[in-house]
Amino acid sequence: MPVTQDEAIRLGHGSGGVMMQHLLRDVVFPHIANQWTSQGHDSATLAIGNSKVVFTTDSFVVSPLFFPGGDIGELAVYGTVNDLAMSGARPLYLSCSLILEEGLSLSVLERVMQSMARAAAVTGVQLVTGDTKVVERGKGDGLFINTSGIGLIEHSLEIAPQRIDSGDSIILSGDVGRHGMAIMASREGLEFEMPLASDCAPLQSPVLELLAAGVEVHCLRDLTRGGLATALVELAESSGRELAVQEAAVPVTESVQGACELLGLDPFYVANEGRFVAFVPREQAALALAALAKNPLTRGSAVIGNVTEGTHAQVILQNSLGSERLLDRLPGEMLPRIC
Amino acid sequence: MPVTQDEAIRLGHGSGGVMMQHLLRDVVFPHIANQWTSQGHDSATLAIGNSKVVFTTDSFVVSPLFFPGGDIGELAVYGTVNDLAMSGARPLYLSCSLILEEGLSLSVLERVMQSMARAAAVTGVQLVTGDTKVVERGKGDGLFINTSGIGLIEHSLEIAPQRIDSGDSIILSGDVGRHGMAIMASREGLEFEMPLASDCAPLQSPVLELLAAGVEVHCLRDLTRGGLATALVELAESSGRELAVQEAAVPVTESVQGACELLGLDPFYVANEGRFVAFVPREQAALALAALAKNPLTRGSAVIGNVTEGTHAQVILQNSLGSERLLDRLPGEMLPRIC
Numbered sequence: 001m002p003v004t005q006d007e008a009i010r011l012g013h014g015s016g017g018v019m020m021q022h023l024l025r026d027v028v029f030p031h032i033a034n035q036w037t038s039q040g041h042d043s044a045t046l047a048i049g050n051s052k053v054v055f056t057t058d059s060f061v062v063s064p065l066f067f068p069g070g071d072i073g074e075l076a077v078y079g080t081v082n083d084l085a086m087s088g089a090r091p092l093y094l095s096c097s098l099i100l101e102e103g104l105s106l107s108v109l110e111r112v113m114q115s116m117a118r119a120a121a122v123t124g125v126q127l128v129t130g131d132t133k134v135v136e137r138g139k140g141d142g143l144f145i146n147t148s149g150i151g152l153i154e155h156s157l158e159i160a161p162q163r164i165d166s167g168d169s170i171i172l173s174g175d176v177g178r179h180g181m182a183i184m185a186s187r188e189g190l191e192f193e194m195p196l197a198s199d200c201a202p203l204q205s206p207v208l209e210l211l212a213a214g215v216e217v218h219c220l221r222d223l224t225r226g227g228l229a230t231a232l233v234e235l236a237e238s239s240g241r242e243l244a245v246q247e248a249a250v251p252v253t254e255s256v257q258g259a260c261e262l263l264g265l266d267p268f269y270v271a272n273e274g275r276f277v278a279f280v281p282r283e284q285a286a287l288a289l290a291a292l293a294k295n296p297l298t299r300g301s302a303v304i305g306n307v308t309e310g311t312h313a314q315v316i317l318q319n320s321l322g323s324e325r326l327l328d329r330l331p332g333e334m335l336p337r338i339c
Numbered sequence: 340m341p342v343t344q345d346e347a348i349r350l351g352h353g354s355g356g357v358m359m360q361h362l363l364r365d366v367v368f369p370h371i372a373n374q375w376t377s378q379g380h381d382s383a384t385l386a387i388g389n390s391k392v393v394f395t396t397d398s399f400v401v402s403p404l405f406f407p408g409g410d411i412g413e414l415a416v417y418g419t420v421n422d423l424a425m426s427g428a429r430p431l432y433l434s435c436s437l438i439l440e441e442g443l444s445l446s447v448l449e450r451v452m453q454s455m456a457r458a459a460a461v462t463g464v465q466l467v468t469g470d471t472k473v474v475e476r477g478k479g480d481g482l483f484i485n486t487s488g489i490g491l492i493e494h495s496l497e498i499a500p501q502r503i504d505s506g507d508s509i510i511l512s513g514d515v516g517r518h519g520m521a522i523m524a525s526r527e528g529l530e531f532e533m534p535l536a537s538d539c540a541p542l543q544s545p546v547l548e549l550l551a552a553g554v555e556v557h558c559l560r561d562l563t564r565g566g567l568a569t570a571l572v573e574l575a576e577s578s579g580r581e582l583a584v585q586e587a588a589v590p591v592t593e594s595v596q597g598a599c600e601l602l603g604l605d606p607f608y609v610a611n612e613g614r615f616v617a618f619v620p621r622e623q624a625a626l627a628l629a630a631l632a633k634n635p636l637t638r639g640s641a642v643i644g645n646v647t648e649g650t651h652a653q654v655i656l657q658n659s660l661g662s663e664r665l666l667d668r669l670p671g672e673m674l675p676r677i678c
Contacts, residue, residue, distance in 0.1 A: 009443040014473025024471065027449050031456035032435070036467040044467035046432055048491065051388035057434035057487055061472045093385055095396035095487050096371070099438070104348040110366050117370035128375035128383035132363065133400045134353025135676060141478040148396055148434050148487030152387065337474060 003027055010333075016225025016271075017330030040161055040238035042083045042221075045153065052153035054089035056080060059146040063337045065108065067186040069179075069198030072145055073115030075273060075339060078202045079224070080149040081123045085204040086220040086276065088159040088211055089151030091123060096147055097131040101140035112143060123202045125149070155211055161238035163218040168307040169285035170243060171278045173206065173292060174199070174300035175251035176228045177267035179274070181259045183338045192262075194255035201274030206291075206298040210278065213291035219279040223272040224339055226330040230269065231277060232315045233329045242310030245327070248320045249304040268317075269330045271338045282306065342366055349672070355564025355610075356669030379500055379577035381422045381560075384492065391492035393428035395419060398485040402676045404447065406525040408517075408537030411484055412454030414612060414678060417541045418563070419488040420462045424543040425559040425615065427498040427550055428490030430462060435486055436470040440479035451482060462541045464488070494550055500577035502557040507646040508624035509582060510617040512545065512631060513538065513639035514590035515567045516609035520598045522677045531601075533594035540613030545630075545637040549617065552630035558618040561611070563678055565669040568607040570616060571654045572668045581649030584666070587659045588643040607656075608669045610677045621645065 003026040012019040029037055036044040043056035060076045077094065084091040096116065100109065120127050178199040185196050203222060210217060219239070221231045228250065236243050252260075252267045260267045274297065280288045285303055292301040308316075315327040342365040351358040368376055375383040382395035399415045416433065423430040435455065439448065459466050517538040524535050542561060549556060558578070560570045567589065575582050591599075591606045599606045613636065619627045624642055631640040647655075654666040 003445060007445045009439045009441055009445065009448070009473055011441055011473050011475065013439065014471060020471060023445075027445055028437075028452055028469070028471070031452040032459070032466040032469075034465055034467065036465065037469070042468075044432065046467065046489070048392060048431075048489075049388045049390035051390065053387060053392070053489070055432060055434060055487075055489055056468050057436045057485065058470045059436040059438050059472050059483075059485055061438060061474050092387075093383065093394060095394060097396045097398040097485050097487075098367075099398050099400060099483055100348045100352065102348055102350055106342060106346045106348065106362075106366055109348070113367055113370040120371070126373055126375065127371040128373065128385065129381075129395050130367070130371075130376070131397045132353060132359060132367070133398050133676075134348055134350050135400050135480060136350065138477060139480040141474060144438060144474075144483070146396065146398055146436050146485035146487075148394075148436075148485075150385070150387075150392070150394055150489070337472075 011336045012332035015330055015333040016230055017332060019332050043087050045087060054084050054087045054151040054153060056083040057148040058083060059144060060339060061144050061337050062339050063141060064186055065142055067198060068182045068196060070200035071112060071115050072143060073112035074119045075200055076145040076147045077116050077119035078200055079339060080147040081125060082203045082222045084149050084151035085207040086222055088155060088157060088207060088217060089153045090208060091125045091149055091151045091204050093128045093150040094125050094147050095129045096127050099140055099144040100134045101142050102134060102137040104142050123204060157217060159217050159220055161219055161235050164235060164239035164241050164279045164307055165218060166307050166309045167282050168218055168279040169282045169303050170305040171280060171288055171301055172250060172304045173276050173298040175253050176272055176275060177252060177256040177270035179272045180270035180335050180338050181256050184335055185259060192255055192259055196255050196259060199272050199274035201297050203276055206295040209295055210288060210291050213287060215280055215284050215288045215291060217278055217280055220276055222276040225271055227269040227271055229327045230329045233327055236313045236315050240313045242308045242312050243305060243315045244308050244318060245305035245315060246318050249302055251300055269334055350675045351671035354669055354672040355569055356671060358671050382426050384426060393423050393426045393490040393492060395422040396487040397422060398483060399678060400483050400676050401678050402480060403525055404481055406537060407521045407535060409539035410451060410454050411482060412451035413458045414539055415484040415486045416455050416458035417539055418678060419486040420464060421542045421561045423488050423490035424546040425561055427494060427496060427546060427556060428492045429547060430464045430488055430490045430543050432467045432489040433464050433486050434468045435466050438479055438483040439473045440481050441473060441476040443481050462543060496556060498556050498559055500558055500574050503574060503578035503580050503618045503646055504557060505646050505648050506621050507557055507618040508621045508642050509644040510619060510627055510640055511589060511643045512615050512637040514592050515611055515614060516591060516595040516606035518612040519609035519674050519677050520595050523674055524598060531594055531598055535594050535598060538611050538613035540636050542615055545634040548634055549627055549630050552626060554619055554623050554627045554630060556617055556619055559615055561615040563610050566608040566610055568666045569668045572666055575652045575654050579652045581647045581651050582644060582654045583647050583657060584644035584654060585657050588641055590639055604673060608673055612678060
């Protein structure tokens with residue numbers, strides 16, 4: 001359903017799902033169509049001199065600012081680092097732009113800055129430029145952070161949705177749904193028997209290790225808004241390929257599964273901030289898994305499916321009983337402001 | 340007065356003046372001290388391969404979104420293009436990150452995107468990557484835009500506050516205070532005899548023309564929050580130099596002067612979005628003025644002062660009667676959310 005101009009923005013337009021897709025397709029992209037925005041990638045690869053420079057941006061509006069397993073500062077650094085890593089780039093430089101609401105406690109800001117600094121140190125990126133704006137009370141929500149990032153591609157591979165090929169194995173780097181459920185539990189004051197903590201983590205090390213091991217990676221995508229399901233559908237559509245995924249191969253922790261059941265949510269659609277899928281040639285899947293198993297962040301990696309010979313751009317989910325269904329993008333909103 | 344942690348953010352922390360300086364000094368920079376953030380520049384110059392790449396970021400929270408002479412979309416493109424130009428870089432690529440408030444009309448968003456696209460075309464930059472977030476009604480203010488930018492330095496000059504030298508002429512590219520007063524008039528519903536329109540404009544052409552003319556530019560700075568006075572004080576402090584400025588040499592239009600008098604404001608502190616100061620060797624001032632006079636955007640350029648032999652980092656304002664006073668940064672807030 002196309003977006004019409006007399007509509008207004010709804011929360012679902014920020015979901016990462018179908019509503020957002022239509023908003024971008026109908027209102028944003030028509031005005032900025034070019035070779036980069038048409039790629040359906042989270043970053044742009046730019047030829048500068050003899051270098052392949054990757055450029056990306058993300059604004060972070062997560063609520064609450066501090067949550068089990070992380071905070072907005074860490075998220076703002078890792079989120080942008082991860083977008084760079086998903087092009088196979090080494091993240092180098094980040095900008096940091098703050099939109100502060102009048103009344104925000106300076107000790108909160110201080111904690112967030114400390115967190116950003118720690119996260120930058122962990123990932124080896126430098127925060128090199130910034131900006132600070134203040135809006136009146138009631139015109140913001142404490143603190144929003146934009147980070148944009150620059151990384152460098154140091155290999156000759158092109159890692160992009162268009163490179164996904166039939167026969168590719170689809171590797172998932174670990175269990176799904178933890179970030180979104182941790183935010184949800186924290187926001188709603190829910191307490192579960194098993195504590196939920198975000199999986200928020202920097203992904204450049206496992207990606208660079210994958211490349212160093214000689215894996216000819218075709219495509220990488222981190223799982224954020226819309227979760228695993230939406231990421232896979234986006235990649236099927238960007239590549240024009242059919243993906244087949246085994247439901248039972250996708251790890252979900254008991255605590256996430258339990259919380260999702262309680263709240264009526266599907267963990268396949270719940271956001272992560274430290275997980276990705278990798279599309280690699282089938283004959284290199286074992287090599288890739290071996291490389292990923294060495295890094296604590298991706299120790300739980302598994303092959304969850306493959307790219308078929310099918311000619312429809314779709315994702316088929318196969319359950320353990322052999323029945324199949326098509327995965328959709330997240331239609332509207334499920335968990336607003338999880339990043 | 341140092342910022343203490345039990346304080347809260349006030350509007351003045353976003354002013355570009357003293358309060359913001361202290362916030363950055365005490366809460367932000369201690370955590371991200373490095374060779375780039377210590378330079379007091381609005382962008383970072385990065386060595387990537389054999390290229391000198393300039394990287395900058397700005398979030399735009401201007402209110403209202405549309406104002407006489409421009410809108411938030413144009414401002415978001417020109418503002419970041421101008422930060423790149425102030426390092427003498429050719430602006431190439433911009434990111435665009437939107438924070439939308441639930442309830443924002445899609446036709447408003449469409450107009451802003453059209454405006455960004457036009458501004459990008461005017462300046463020759465490509466919008467290559469983006470992000471969209473939505474916040475609940477009452478947690479934002481319609482639309483905030485972050486643009487980050489990448490530019491390329493194609494000359495061998497270093498253009499930075501540290502290059503400001505005694506004897507340099509200070510050139511101002513036109514009249515001051517129009518942007519801030521246009522926003523103010525629009526926001527308050529004020530009508531003046533002579534209409535006020537923002538000077539919002541892209542500055543990369545005059546800067547590149549200045550360089551092409553062979554002017555060995557030492558430093559450039561666009562006048563935004565805090566106006567001419569704050570920009571000069573910042574540059575005096577970053578360079579450790581004393582600047583002398585002739586009050587009568589600074590052009591102020593009658594309409595800006597009139598509106599400022601009515602509202603009790605000093606045009607030296609009112610923001611521009613299409614003006615800059617250039618520090619050039621005195622013997623090249625005429626060459627610089629000749630180059631700037633050819634561009635309609637900088638036709639009103641004039642030498643407004645010079646860097647003295649003085650050893651105090653300060654700005655001396657000399658009036659037409661020969662009396663002198665020291666200029667300060669804008670202390671707190673004057674016009675919130677002008678960019």
